[in-house]
Amino acid sequence: MTYLFNLILVRPLLNLLVLGYQYIPGHNVGWAIVLLTIFVRLLLAPSMFKALKNQRDLMVIQPKMNAIREKHKEDKEAQAKALMELYKEHNYNPLSSCLPTLIQLPILLALYKVFVIGLGTADLQQYLYHWVYNPGVMSPYFIFGLNLAHVSLVLGIIAGILQYFQSWMIIQGTQRSTDPMQSAMQSQMMYVLPVVTILISLRIPSGLPLYWIVTTLFAIAQQFYIIRGQPKNEIVVNPIK
Numbered sequence: 001m002t003y004l005f006n007l008i009l010v011r012p013l014l015n016l017l018v019l020g021y022q023y024i025p026g027h028n029v030g031w032a033i034v035l036l037t038i039f040v041r042l043l044l045a046p047s048m049f050k051a052l053k054n055q056r057d058l059m060v061i062q063p064k065m066n067a068i069r070e071k072h073k074e075d076k077e078a079q080a081k082a083l084m085e086l087y088k089e090h091n092y093n094p095l096s097s098c099l100p101t102l103i104q105l106p107i108l109l110a111l112y113k114v115f116v117i118g119l120g121t122a123d124l125q126q127y128l129y130h131w132v133y134n135p136g137v138m139s140p141y142f143i144f145g146l147n148l149a150h151v152s153l154v155l156g157i158i159a160g161i162l163q164y165f166q167s168w169m170i171i172q173g174t175q176r177s178t179d180p181m182q183s184a185m186q187s188q189m190m191y192v193l194p195v196v197t198i199l200i201s202l203r204i205p206s207g208l209p210l211y212w213i214v215t216t217l218f219a220i221a222q223q224f225y226i227i228r229g230q231p232k233n234e235i236v237v238n239p240i241k
Contacts, residue, residue: 009110010117013040015132017118022133029119030142033207037214040107045222047103052223057092059171108208115207119149140207148207155209156201160194162216167193169223 016039020032041048064086072079087094117127119140128134140149167189201209 005106005110006113009106010113011127011129013107013110014114014118014124014127015129017114018124018128018132018135018138021118021138022135027135027139028142029138029140029207030146030148030210033115033148033210034214037211038218041215041218044103044107045218048219049222052219054093056223057090058094061086061090061092111211112204112208115148115205119205119207142210146206148210149205151202151204152206152209153202155206155213156198159201159209159212159216160198162213162220163197164190164194166216166220166223169220 013036017029017032017036020035021027021029024031024035065083068082068086069079072082086092117124118138124136124138125134140147142148146152146155171190197212201212
């Protein structure tokens with residue numbers, strides 16, 4: 001399993017990072033990470049776009065879902081049938097948000113290993129394809145002398161702020177729920193995820209928070225496009241009759 005993980009994800013991503021480092025003027029590994037992030041995001045763009053749209057659609061229909069659960073709380077079969085009809089009516093797939101997350105998790109793990117290898121002192125030759133030039137040891141320094149091989153509180157905080165802003169955009173694109181459970185979920189999305197992002201960033205090389213910053217900016221741009229195309233007043237919050 002480790003061999004396949006390295007073969008399918010770690011080695012290709014590391015070679016892309018080295019290629020970016022080789023051809024970017026000044027051989028700046030930070031900009032190489034930015035280019036690698038853009039490549040990964042473009043590769044995942046269709047599935048991530050569907051996931052973001054699906055996430056907002058869920059918040060749009062959540063009041064109706066709560067009403068259905070309340071109406072059929074004694075009849076689970078009727079509840080499931082009504083929920084399926086609601087999903088069909090709104091073209092909502094409850095499983096579509098899971099796939100991009102499942103795809104992105106191994107990529108994040110692979111990138112962690114890529115940055116440990118690429119920004120460390122390991123011999124790159126054993127990881128590189130024969131046609132990729134070996135730069136020896138890549139300089140880990142980015143703008144303002146930031147060492148991407150070390151932990152960076154600044155990048156961690158920026159990643160957390162962007163995570164908060166992305167969550168805020170999703171919630172602002174819908175009406176604020178009066179349901180306590182839904183309201184708690186919205187608060188968790190807005191406040192807990194950014195804190196978790198910062199805490200994780202304080203334990204890993206700052207090359208990964210840099211990746212997360214760029215990928216979150218992509219997500220914010222996609223979310224802005226989705227929200228702009230779906231005005232808030234389209235949301236139906238009337239209970240199920």
